[in-house]
Amino acid sequence: MAVINPYYPIPTKIKEIIPETPSITTFVLDGRPIDFSAGQFAELTVPGVGEAPFTPSSSPYAEDLEFTIMKVGRVTSALFELKPGDSIGVRGPFGKPYPLDAFKKKEIFIVGGGVGFAPLRSLFLALVHNIKHYKKIYIRYGARTPQDIVYKKLIPEWQKIDKVDILLTVDRGDDSWKGKVGVITVILDEIPVNVNSAPTIVCGPPLMMKFVTQRLVEAGFKDEHIYLSMEKNMSCGIGKCNHCRVGKFYVCKDGPVLTWKDIKDIEEPFI
Numbered sequence: 047m048a049v050i051n052p053y054y055p056i057p058t059k060i061k062e063i064i065p066e067t068p069s070i071t072t073f074v075l076d077g078r079p080i081d082f083s084a085g086q087f088a089e090l091t092v093p094g095v096g097e098a099p100f101t102p103s104s105s106p107y108a109e110d111l112e113f114t115i116m117k118v119g120r121v122t123s124a125l126f127e128l129k130p131g132d133s134i135g136v137r138g139p140f141g142k143p144y145p146l147d148a149f150k151k152k153e154i155f156i157v158g159g160g161v162g163f164a165p166l167r168s169l170f171l172a173l174v175h176n177i178k179h180y181k182k183i184y185i186r187y188g189a190r191t192p193q194d195i196v197y198k199k200l201i202p203e204w205q206k207i208d209k210v211d212i213l214l215t216v217d218r219g220d221d222s223w224k225g226k227v228g229v230i231t232v233i234l235d236e237i238p239v240n241v242n243s244a245p246t247i248v249c250g251p252p253l254m255m256k257f258v259t260q261r262l263v264e265a266g267f268k269d270e271h272i273y274l275s276m277e278k279n280m281s282c283g284i285g286k287c288n289h290c291r292v293g294k295f296y297v298c299k300d301g302p303v304l305t306w307k308d309i310k311d312i313e314e315p316f317i
């Protein structure tokens with residue numbers, strides 16, 4: 047049997063580009079160069095520029111593979127220059143999936159900030175695909191302004207799904223915004239799930255993760271039920287280069303999702 051080189055990006059093309067916010071865009075790839083389960087990530091290569099890790103934002107059950115990406119630096123800026131039909135590379139999937147079997151028959155409490163909704167969207171769509179297994183799915187999402195909310199057209203459709211409850215907040219509102227205003231913790235005052243049994247899944251910028259985790263712990267969620275997406279610098283993606291160490295964990299191999307129980311004794315785990 048041929049040995050597949052894990053460092054070799056599979057060539058693929060961009061099929062569609064969907065602007066989400068002024069700095070966040072969804073890239074739909076042509077076909078499905080890789081399979082994945084919710085929670086796993088891939089390395090995307092821009093030829094001649096480099097590669098960076100991203101978690102798919104599409105459903106693991108969908109035909110297309112999508113990534114929702116914020117422009118922050120070298121690789122992401124080069125991605126934002128590309129057009130439909132342009133070539134990129136994909137390698138993966140890497141890391142461990144969410145333990146969806148352990149979530150069965152439970153309420154699931156998902157908390158996202160900014161572009162952190164991207165990996166959570168993939169998880170959410172995987173849960174909705176098998177919604178009969180789960181008691182109820184709660185999403186709590188915060189963005190800086192109404193303009194910065196990702197998936198603006200999709201959220202109203204998701205809100206109509208039975209057993210789904212979504213609440214949004216923005217740090218700063220505008221004339222069009224009728225919802226909550228304030229940082230993400232303003233919509234975590236009330237926790238509508240049984241904190242003794244519910245898993246809670248968090249993804250967002252480091253500071254948001256820190257304050258949300260504090261709030262979830264204070265609300266009574268069990269440390270082993272708090273699942274956190276760790277966004278460490280990565281290189282190899284397969285546990286060889288040591289770039290992504292958090293305490294004793296390699297985020298690329300043991301994560302990218304670790305529980306609060308795993309990391310709570312590490313000094314400044316979210317940096």
Ligand SMILES: Cc1cc2nc3c(=O)[nH]c(=O)nc-3n(C[C@H](O)[C@H](O)[C@H](O)COP(=O)(O)OP(=O)(O)OC[C@H]3O[C@@H](n4cnc5c(N)ncnc54)[C@H](O)[C@@H]3O)c2cc1C
Nearest residue numbers: 087098099100101115116118119120121122164277278302
């Ligand atoms: C497992 C995993 C999954 C990820 N999934 C996604 C995803 O779905 N969507 C997505 O947009 N990003 C995601 N990221 C983050 C993404 O990998 C980085 O934004 C990317 O590596 C930046 O590469 P760059 O070359 O454009 O920036 P660089 O040139 O490496 O960085 C330029 C500058 O931007 C800063 N920077 C880097 N990353 C970020 C960031 N995330 N936010 C703010 N500033 C930053 C750096 O500190 C530096 O100052 C994920 C990261 C990991 C580890």
Ligand code: FES
Nearest residue numbers: 281283287288298
């Ligand atoms: S990215 Fe190389 S060890 Fe994790």
